[in-house]
Amino acid sequence: MLFQWGMRRQKKQMNDGVQQEGDDHSGEVADVPQEPMSAELAVNIDIIRRATGESDDVVIRRFSLGQEKQMKAAVVFVDGLVDEKNVYEFLLTPLLTASFPLALEEKERLQWIEQKLAAVGGVKHVADWKLLFCELFSGATVMMIDGTSFAICASTKGGQYRSIEEPQTQIAVRGPREGFTESLRTNTAMIRRRIKNPNLWLETMQIGTVTQTDVAIMYVKGIANDEIIEEVKKRLRRIDIDGVLESGYIEQLIEDQTFTPFPTTYHTERPDIVAANLLEGRVAIFVEGTPFVLVAPALFIQFFQAVEDYYARFDIATALRFLRVLIFFISLVAPAAYIAGTMFHQEMIPTLLVIAIAAQREAVPFPAFVEALIMEVTFEILREAGVRLPRAVGQAVSIVGALVIGQAAVEAGLVSSAMVIVVSITAIASFATPSFAIAISARLIRFALMFLAAMFGFYGIMMGLLVMTIHLCSLRSFGVPYMSPLAPFMPSNMGDTLFRLPTWMFRERPRLISQKNIVRQSGDQKPQQPTPSRQGKGDES
Structure with a gap:
């Protein structure tokens, strides 16, 4: 009976705890008191242990201070979040070897430690438990003294981080090779x-x-x-x-x-x-x-700009930007244009090409829309599998799978060779887009345009593109028009959009983004050849 009563009581406490946790959205630990810290060291250490569940990585090091080692103290840190060398050499060693004066008042003790013993930066006083735990789990070391209702937090952040490496998603032919880390x-x-x-x-x-x-x-x-x-x-x-x-x-x-x-x-x-x-x-x-x-x-145009555009000559950068916009348009409408051309507008295709496509599609049992949908979904599956698998295996699966499945589908008469070519060009175009975020947007819109092309032909494609353009012009990014400087049209900021002007012509910053300090360089930066007189003087000298 006593065992059953205990089990029922434990179950009721667990249910009450779950209900209280569901009602409390503050995210604070229930065992952490809301009142200030205690002046007793043992009480403070017990609160830390209960709040952290006596976790093994929370290290509590007790020691004594003073000329006769009569004052109890402790340091608390989280193993793996701190630089242990700084903790032991610049905090514990000075505290263990110093002659601490016992006659100091409570606040004077902390000031004495802060000014004469703590040989690290970021030292501050803490009297609130919530702030103490926030500092503790951010990599700080907490020092507490018996008889003092304050703690000292010293910045000793450390631990293992990934080293600086070349970015994996935005690879540049020319430019710095370092990328951000998790720190x-x-x-x-x-x-x-x-x-x-x-x-x-x-x-x-x-x-x-x-x-x-x-x-x-x-x-x-x-x-x-x-x-x-x-x-x-x-x-x-x-x-x-x-x-x-x-x-x-x-x-x-x-x-x-x-x-x-x-x-x-x-x-x-x-x-x-x-x-x-x-x-x-x-x-x-x-x-x-x-x-x-x-x-x-x-801005919308920002997703078509690569970092190499500003490190290369303006004519090369302009040509590449036009190419990226064309690539985005191909990845957006290529399958839909094939569907519209083969189902509704055969008169718009050259005669020889129509005959070739008709001969290929003679044995295909599906309409062009179903054919394109099968190939697009299949390729999306292969692309997702290639991303999730290990890198060496994923690349092999993507390449071999696309070749084998494409060839097998054509030989089985499920799809035509022209459809395989269209889907392949579309996939390569989506990979060539500089930003993955805008490329995946094109992948989603592509299916909607395919459906409109199957319903209304080229009229459906134009209707979908018109709706997309209206939607783009209605978007804002932190209050700034998403399509600026194209809509609203701002001639002064058109030098860095679909084309890029020479660097010496970038005199102003984007006006809708920066409202002050518009001028970024002087107006006499154009390179000039030396005059004949200067050249002659140089030769004489």
Whole structure:
């Protein structure tokens, strides 16, 4: 009976705990007291142990202070989050070897330790349990003294991080080879190395009631628009979620419009791209634990620009940009145009080509729409399998699978050879798009255009493109028109859109993004050949 009563009581406590956890959205630990810290060291250590579930990675090191080692003290840190060398050499060793005066008052003790013993940076006093645990699990070391209701938190962040490597998603032929890592401070330091200016401001906040993830915004004061900065801060402060594990969480919670296939926030893992956008007046959002940095506001034309465009000559960059726009258009409408041409508008196709396509489709039992749908879905399956499998195996599966399935489908009479060619060109075009975010948008819209082409032919394609254009013109990114400077049309900012002017002609920043400090360079930067007189003087000398 006693055992059954105990089991029923334990079950009731568990149910009450689950109900209380479901009703409480604050994300705070239930065992952590809301009142200030106690003056007794044993009580404080017991609270830390209960709050952390006596976790093995929470290290508590007790020791004694004073000339006769009469004062009890302790340091607490999380193994793996701190640099143990700094903890033992610059905190524990001075505390164990120093002659601590016992006659000091409570606040004087902490000041004495802070000024004479703590040989690390980021030292501050903490009297609140919530702040203490936030510092502890951010890589700080907490020092507590018996008889003192305060604690000292010293910055000893460390641990293992991935080293700086070349970006995997935005590979450049010419340009820096370093990319962001999962460390927030490493990422912000890479931007500091490129923009050595005190006006580069950084503000950090914690988002996530459980994870307490560090999120930082960076901008150049005097160049960035103050309204955009305040809007970014407002949207970040409005986030109330239990955890943030990647910048995609933030991106989906701060975007202007949810129901759109087009990205309204730009993300990148290249520091040079972030630095260039900061100089144009944009705001960068860094999230701890991810190498992808968000940049806002984002424009539609920005997703067709590659980093090499600014490192190469303007004529080469312009030709490549026109090619990327053509590639995007091909990946968008190629299967739909094939469906419309073969089902409705045969008179628009040259006679010899019509005869060749008709001869190939003679044995195909499906209409062009079903044929294209089968091939597109099959290729999407192969592409997703290639991404999820290990890299060496995934590439082999994608290539071999596409070749084998395509050839087998043609020989079996399920699809025509022309359809395989169209789908292959479409897939290659989607891979050639610089930004994955805009490429996957084209992949989704492609199916809608295929359906409209099967219903109405080229009229359906034009109707779908018109609706897409209207939708693009209605989008905003942090209040900035998504299609600017094309709509609204701004001639002064057209030099860096579908084509790129020479670098010496980039005199102004984008006006809709940066409202002040518009001029970015002087107007006499055009290269000039030496005059004959100067050349003659040079030869004489």
